[in-house]
Amino acid sequence: MVGNVNVEAEMKEQKKRRRLKVAHPERCIGCLGCMFACSRTRTGTVSLQNSAIKVQTQGGIEGDFRVVACRGCDDAPCARACPVGALEQRPDGAVVFHKDLCTGCGSCEKACLVGAITMGKDAKPIKCIHCGACVAFCPHDVLRLEEVSA
Amino acid sequence: MLRKVLYIDLSSRESWIEERQDLFEDWMGGTGVGIKLLQEECPAGTDPLSPQAPIILSIGPLNGFFPVATKTVATFKSPLTGELGESYAGGRLSLALRFAGHEAVVIRGRAERPAYISINDADVNVKDATSIWGIDAQTTGVILREHETGVGRRSIIRIGPAGEKLVRFAGVVVDTYRHFGRLGLGAVFGSKMLKALVVSGTEHADVPDARRYREVYSRLYSTIVKTDVMEKYHDIGTSVNINVLNWLKGLPTKNFILSSFSEGEKISGEMFADNYLFRRLSCAGCPIGCVHIAALKSAFSTHHEFELRKVSYDYEPIYSLGSNLGVSTAEGILRLIDVCERMGMDVMSAGVVLSWATEAMERGLITTKETMDIPFQWNNVEGYSRALESIVKPPNEFYSALAMGVDYAAKKYGGREFAMALGKNEVSGYHTGPASIVGQLVGVRHSHLDNAGYSIDQKAAKRSMDPEMMVDEIIKEDNSRGVFNSLVGCLFARGVYTEENIIDALGAVGITKTKDDLQSLGRRIFEEKYKFKIQEGFDLSHAHIPKRFYETVSTLGIVAPETIEEMLRQYKKKRGWGPG
Numbered sequence: 001m002v003g004n005v006n007v008e009a010e011m012k013e014q015k016k017r018r019r020l021k022v023a024h025p026e027r028c029i030g031c032l033g034c035m036f037a038c039s040r041t042r043t044g045t046v047s048l049q050n051s052a053i054k055v056q057t058q059g060g061i062e063g064d065f066r067v068v069a070c071r072g073c074d075d076a077p078c079a080r081a082c083p084v085g086a087l088e089q090r091p092d093g094a095v096v097f098h099k100d101l102c103t104g105c106g107s108c109e110k111a112c113l114v115g116a117i118t119m120g121k122d123a124k125p126i127k128c129i130h131c132g133a134c135v136a137f138c139p140h141d142v143l144r145l146e147e148v149s150a
Numbered sequence: 151m152l153r154k155v156l157y158i159d160l161s162s163r164e165s166w167i168e169e170r171q172d173l174f175e176d177w178m179g180g181t182g183v184g185i186k187l188l189q190e191e192c193p194a195g196t197d198p199l200s201p202q203a204p205i206i207l208s209i210g211p212l213n214g215f216f217p218v219a220t221k222t223v224a225t226f227k228s229p230l231t232g233e234l235g236e237s238y239a240g241g242r243l244s245l246a247l248r249f250a251g252h253e254a255v256v257i258r259g260r261a262e263r264p265a266y267i268s269i270n271d272a273d274v275n276v277k278d279a280t281s282i283w284g285i286d287a288q289t290t291g292v293i294l295r296e297h298e299t300g301v302g303r304r305s306i307i308r309i310g311p312a313g314e315k316l317v318r319f320a321g322v323v324v325d326t327y328r329h330f331g332r333l334g335l336g337a338v339f340g341s342k343m344l345k346a347l348v349v350s351g352t353e354h355a356d357v358p359d360a361r362r363y364r365e366v367y368s369r370l371y372s373t374i375v376k377t378d379v380m381e382k383y384h385d386i387g388t389s390v391n392i393n394v395l396n397w398l399k400g401l402p403t404k405n406f407i408l409s410s411f412s413e414g415e416k417i418s419g420e421m422f423a424d425n426y427l428f429r430r431l432s433c434a435g436c437p438i439g440c441v442h443i444a445a446l447k448s449a450f451s452t453h454h455e456f457e458l459r460k461v462s463y464d465y466e467p468i469y470s471l472g473s474n475l476g477v478s479t480a481e482g483i484l485r486l487i488d489v490c491e492r493m494g495m496d497v498m499s500a501g502v503v504l505s506w507a508t509e510a511m512e513r514g515l516i517t518t519k520e521t522m523d524i525p526f527q528w529n530n531v532e533g534y535s536r537a538l539e540s541i542v543k544p545p546n547e548f549y550s551a552l553a554m555g556v557d558y559a560a561k562k563y564g565g566r567e568f569a570m571a572l573g574k575n576e577v578s579g580y581h582t583g584p585a586s587i588v589g590q591l592v593g594v595r596h597s598h599l600d601n602a603g604y605s606i607d608q609k610a611a612k613r614s615m616d617p618e619m620m621v622d623e624i625i626k627e628d629n630s631r632g633v634f635n636s637l638v639g640c641l642f643a644r645g646v647y648t649e650e651n652i653i654d655a656l657g658a659v660g661i662t663k664t665k666d667d668l669q670s671l672g673r674r675i676f677e678e679k680y681k682f683k684i685q686e687g688f689d690l691s692h693a694h695i696p697k698r699f700y701e702t703v704s705t706l707g708i709v710a711p712e713t714i715e716e717m718l719r720q721y722k723k724k725r726g727w728g729p730g
């Protein structure tokens with residue numbers, strides 16, 4: 001039931017491409033542990049805005065939670081939409097972000113129907129890197145990190 | 151780190167922010183800062199329902215930064231007891247305040263007409279709430295959600311009709327399933343014509359050393375998810391205690407006439423979990439997920455037409471609206487909880503008021519003339535439900551008296567010896583022994599959570615303790631909880647926040663404290679609260695203890711008045727208040 005906090009460390013070791021998966025959204029208890037883990041790990045801040053994963057409420061907490069996370073598309077629309085190549089899809093499928101190239105136009109945000117990309121306060125996209133930190137801090141088995149077969 | 155107080159004056163509709171670095175340095179945050187602001191804002195003898203009476207909301211240095219630091223404390227003058235009012239709520243409020251950048255909010259004055267306050271970061275607006283005045287607390291949330299920004303990161307706190315009508319034990323509903331339940335904050339909102347407060351923020355918080363912060367976070371997080379609190383509060387939840395206390399003869403039943411309920415099995419936590427539980431929720435930033443939500447499906451016609459209500463439950467409402475009223479069905483209890491939720495009143499006080507009235511009717515102190523033909527009878531869910539709505543209206547003198555709390559009603563109609571309040575606050579669900587009684591009597595807000603006397607009694611059931619040992623434990627908890635409530639953490643996980651861990655966590659956000667600092671803070675906070683209590687007329691030496699406590703067998707057997715006297719003598723001596 002409880003996430004393995006060491007996933008964070010393990011992730012650094014592995015090489016094969018891994019992908020975050022919202023495996024059981026209906027199990028979400030709305031703790032926001034994943035969001036804090038994401039901003040804490042990626043940006044060293046305490047923030048909801050800086051998180052690449054978003055847990056949204058629909059009709060307050062009486063309603064169901066919607067867990068919005070990057071799907072790690074094989075043919076990634078966000079990368080295709082980027083006019084300057086700041087979001088680049090590598091041959092192994094991973095989408096990498098080159099901050100220095102980004103003009104902050106927001107095309108990527110629009111291209112992703114899931115809503116996985118939001119623009120940060122610095123007008124740059126907040127994009128999931130599939131590191132798995134959020135998985136380690138989900139207490140309710142909602143999230144999973146899966147290996148992507150090449 | 152942001153250490154600011156937001157002041158809002160409802161009369162002038164003005165707001166401003168003051169940096170109060172010293173205040174936070176000396177008093178940490180949460181309840182420490184809350185009591186100091188109350189002393190500043192609330193002169194002796196202030197009418198708690200006047201515009202001069204303040205509402206203070208405060209969070210502490212760990213809120214948002216660490217797991218289970220999820221609470222906000224409300225500090226005010228209680229219209230129920232006439233002295234210190236203090237209540238804690240979870241949900242998303244502490245997080246919203248953190249990200250809006252306000253560690254404390256002081257609300258003064260009275261709005262000209264019904265109003266709600268909207269806080270978006272530093273932007274504060276007092277808005278018209280006339281069209282939603284009179285609407286139940288749940289629907290108010292639904293409506294305000296439509297009008298305010300910040301989906302998923304905001305907090306909406308609001309009152310129901312009970313608060314508007316100044317029921318002295320009206321609460322404030324926080325994000326639907328959590329509450330500032332106790333001591334009448336809802337009535338204070340109502341007296342200010344304040345229907346709701348919506349908070350959302352977009353700030354983020356930095357830490358001095360991200361690596362150290364992550365290290366401490368991960369360590370505390372894994373301790374929390376590994377301790378038994380996780381299992382205890384997550385699985386069946388607090389209501390697991392219904393069976394336990396029933397078996398231990400500590401479950402108040404039918405207004406404390408009994409301490410075990412023959413039909414307890416039918417309202418046990420296990421029964422709720424197996425048949426009604428459909429989901430669990432967490433306060434933002436807590437992995438435990440203790441909030442248990444039941445689905446109550448009831449037919450309203452014979453043609454398979456149903457109403458579906460989602461009702462949160464816990465140990466306390468199952469005691470107060472269940473065993474304490476002889477209600478022997480989970481469904482009946484859920485229905486009564488739902489009425490309290492919609493009206494916006496404290497379930498514990500409501501249950502105790504009804505249980506006193508039921509016994510008063512049995513004894514002929516009141517009749518159907520006063521109750522306007524509602525039969526106050528054990529297990530009469532329909533009657534109780536109508537009675538609760540009448541308390542809010544109220545249609546006559548009797549219901550007006552009930553709306554003032556049990557101590558007031560019993561002074562008027564008799565039966566004070568079975569009006570189950572200590573320090574004028576209706577008691578919680580434990581007849582475990584002397585530590586529970588003394589704990590609630592001496593506690594700063596007369597709550598079982600001030601020092602957990604009920605848990606000291608349960609310890610004593612395993613390994614005998616003399617009165618002095620019990621008093622020592624009560625004092626230790628009184629003080630250490632003052633510190634924890636300054637942070638402001640959820641008491642369910644207090645075991646994880648040892649002094650060492652608190653010092654580490656504070657260090658990670660840039661605050662240096664020693665064990666001595668923490669211990670002296672705990673003592674100072676307690677003393678400041680008592681200063682306020684005494685100023686407002688609380689007198690421990692003359693505090694009333696209903697005789698019923700001595701008549702009904704408890705977990706530790708019959709409690710002798712002499713034991714309580716001895717413990718109070720010890721307590722005063724150790725606090726330096728008397729010769730002993």
Ligand code: SF4
Pocket residue numbers: 069070071072073076077078079095111112113114115116117
């Ligand atoms: S951000 Fe959206 S479009 Fe891009 S890879 Fe993720 S899910 Fe696909």
Ligand code: SF4
Pocket residue numbers: 020037038039041042051052053069127128129130131132133134135
């Ligand atoms: S996988 Fe990593 S980057 Fe993606 S949402 Fe989770 S923590 Fe954030």
Ligand code: SF4
Pocket residue numbers: 027028029030031032033034035055067137138139140141142143
């Ligand atoms: S950590 Fe898991 S349970 Fe908590 S909000 Fe995220 S997805 Fe939901």
